[in-house]
Amino acid sequence: MLLIECPWCGERAETEFSYGGEAGIARPPDPDVLSDAEWADYLFNRSNPRGAHRELWNHAQGCRRWFGVERDTVTYRIAGSFRLSDGSDNREG
Amino acid sequence: MSRPLDRRHGLEPLLAELSGSRTADPGASVTIRNDLGHINVRGRAADAGFVQSVEQVLGQALPVKPNTVSLDQHEVFWLGPDEWLIVTPAAAAAELAGRLQKATSDTHASVNDISGGQVVLILQGAKCRDLLAKGCTLDLHPGAFAVGDCAQSGIARANVLLALVDEMPTFMIVIRRSFSDYLCRWLTHAGRDEGIAFKDS
Structure with a gap:
């Protein structure tokens, strides 16, 4: 079982969390100007890296906040957690 | 009442x-x-006006440190960075919820009696x-x-x-x-x- 660090509650068992997929995918500001291919890319295509992966987790059984985790997809080693509201994962800057 | x-x-x-x-x-x-009655309170911990209004009604501190409970006249539990649970005798809960609602009415907050x-x-x-x-x-x-x-x-x-x-x-x-x-x-x-x-x- 993974020990995941919630930015508010500290280290808790993996069973308290739910997974939310890749982090840092910004919704296009104006979806109407996108082609179907661009919209599909936003909806469905993910980077699926081998190695470091920034992903979303929700502390579902705890404080119910979303936050980010950097996890290695090969070793499952977790490098750290980050809050989303501090802008650390905002690709738009 | x-x-x-x-x-x-x-x-x-x-x-x-x-x-x-x-x-x-x-x-x-x-x-x-x-x-016991249960009251759920939500609001911004960074909003001094909100915290002050709630603390004034409760007569005790609103715990802002994660995963702590303030044990005094009421039990006030930290549930999240913007969420608390107040546990108090059931007979007084509705009245307390009303007072909290009134005190926080001009801030971005919500008070719900979830005793049931x-x-x-x-x-x-x-x-x-x-x-x-x-x-x-x-x-x-x-x-x-x-x-x-x-x-x-x-x-x-x-x-x-x-x-x-x-x-x-x-x-x-x-x-x-x-x-x-x-x-x-x-x-x-x-x-x-x-x-x-x-x-x-």
Whole structure:
């Protein structure tokens, strides 16, 4: 079982969390100007890296906040957690 | 204004089932506290006006440190960076919720009386840490989980809010009413080693 660090509650068992997929995918500001291919890319295509992966987790059984985790997809080693509201994962800057 | 509360807690069938079996020397006891009201408060901890208004009505501090509970006239639990639970005698809950609502009406906040949805179990006794360890992933060692600490987690997969209120040790478990029968049945099975007794408040 993974020990995941919630930015508010500290280290808790993996069973308290739910997974939310890749982090840092910004919704296009104006979806109407996108082609179907661009919209599909936003909806469905993910980077699926081998190695470091920034992903979303929700502390579902705890404080119910979303936050980010950097996890290695090969070793499952977790490098750290980050809050989303501090802008650390905002690709738009 | 407030009328006496004759609310059933839903655990009566379980208590009736268990009434025949008496544990001689229980290492843990469970008291069902159905006489408490629960108020959920949400607002921004960074908004000094909100915090001040709530604290003025409560007459005690709103815990902003994660996973702590303020034990005073009311029990005020931290649930999230913008969410708290106030547990107080049921007879006074509606009136307190009204006063909180009024005090926070001009801030971005919400106050909800959720007394009907939750019930409190008081778990006491020398062996209750052993018992909880069978179904809870939290580290409840006195060095890691002290009086005044609380945590939302799972016991036997049921969502609970758990707090240590004294060193006896006494744990307070806040659970959804609909899950309380399941949890109590789990406690009776898991507690066969420790010895467990149930009491109605």
